[in-house]
Amino acid sequence: MNTKTIKLTAFASIGALMLSACVTDPETGERRISKAAIGGIGGALGGYLLGDLIGGRSDRTEKIVGAGIGAVAGAGVGYYMDQQEKKLRERTAGTGIGVERQGDQLVLNMPGDVTFDYNSALVKSQFRAALDSVASTLAEYPSTYIDVYGHTDSTGSDSYNQGLSERRAVSVADYLAGRGVNRARMATMGYGESQLKCSPERSEADYQCNRRVEIRIAPVTQADVNNAR
Numbered sequence: 001m002n003t004k005t006i007k008l009t010a011f012a013s014i015g016a017l018m019l020s021a022c023v024t025d026p027e028t029g030e031r032r033i034s035k036a037a038i039g040g041i042g043g044a045l046g047g048y049l050l051g052d053l054i055g056g057r058s059d060r061t062e063k064i065v066g067a068g069i070g071a072v073a074g075a076g077v078g079y080y081m082d083q084q085e086k087k088l089r090e091r092t093a094g095t096g097i098g099v100e101r102q103g104d105q106l107v108l109n110m111p112g113d114v115t116f117d118y119n120s121a122l123v124k125s126q127f128r129a130a131l132d133s134v135a136s137t138l139a140e141y142p143s144t145y146i147d148v149y150g151h152t153d154s155t156g157s158d159s160y161n162q163g164l165s166e167r168r169a170v171s172v173a174d175y176l177a178g179r180g181v182n183r184a185r186m187a188t189m190g191y192g193e194s195q196l197k198c199s200p201e202r203s204e205a206d207y208q209c210n211r212r213v214e215i216r217i218a219p220v221t222q223a224d225v226n227n228a229r
Contacts, residue, residue: 053218054147054187061228064145064220067184071222072143077104081219084141091137095130105218108134110172112152112211121167123175131172135179138217142182145218148173150190153210154201158192166190172213 053060072080081104088106089099098109115127123131138146150169152161169188177183198209 053145054189057145057224058228060145060187061220061224063184065225065228067182069142069182069185069220071220071225073222077219077221080141080143081106081217084137084144084217087137087140088134091133092130095127095133097130097134105216108215108217110213110215111208112168112213113208115172115213116168116211119164121164121171123171128175131175132179134215135176135181138176138185139180139182142185143220144185145216145220146173146176146181146186147216147218148176148186148188149195149214149216150188151195151197151210151212151214152193153207154193154196155207162190162192164190165192168213172215 081101085099085101085106088108092099092108096111096114098111100107100109110131114124114130116122116124138144148169150165150167150172152165152168154161156164166188167190169190173183173186173188176186193210196210197212198206201207201210
C-alpha cells in the first residue's frame with residue numbers, strides 16, 4: 001500500500017468517525033461533534049506517526065548504511081531507546097519540548113510558540129540551546145532514523161500553510177545537521193493544517209498547540225539492514 005492510499009484510507013476512517021460522533025443538542029436541535037469524540041479523532045490523525053518512515057524504510061536504511069552508521073542488535077533495541085529517552089527527558093526538561101514513548105520509538109513535540117516566531121520558519125534564538133541539547137543526544141545515539149514533521153494551525157490558506165510547515169521541518173533538520181546529526185539519518189515532511197492536534201481551535205492556546213514540529217526517532221535494527229541488502 002503506497003503513502004497516498006494510506007492517507008486516503010486514514011481520512012476515510014476519520015470521516016466515518018466524525019459522522020458517527022455527531023450528537024444532537026436537545027435544546028437547539030443543532031448537530032455537532034461530541035467533546036468525547038474530539039480526542040478520538042485527534043488520536044486517529046496522530047496515527048501517521050505509527051506508519052512507515054518518510055521515504056520508506058528500505059531506502060532510508062541504504063542511505064544510513066552508506067553513511068557508515070551501524071544498527072542495534074534485536075535484544076538491545078529496548079535498552080538503547082530507554083537510555084536515549086532518559087537523556088532527552090533530562091536535557092529538555094523545562095524547555096517546552098515534550099517527549100513521548102511509542103513502543104520502541106520516541107516522539108518529540110516542539111510547540112511553535114517556543115520554536116518559531118509567528119509566520120516564520122527561522123528557529124528562535126532563545127530556543128537554540130534546547131535544540132542543541134536534542135542534537136547532542138541524537139548525535140550520541142546515531143543508530144536511529146529521524147523523521148521531522150512540520151505542522152501549522154488552520155489560519156491562512158491550505159497552500160501557504162503547507163509550504164510553511166515544510167519550511168519549518170527543513171529548518172529544524174538543517175539546524176540539527178549543523179550541530180553534528182548526520183543528515184543521512186533525517187527526512188522531513190510538512191503536513192500543513194491537515195493534522196490538527198487541538199481541534200476545534202477556539203483559543204490562542206489551541207492555535208499554539210497546532211503550530212508545532214514533531215520529531216520521530218526510530219531505531220535502526222539489524223533486521224532493517226538485512227532487509228535493505
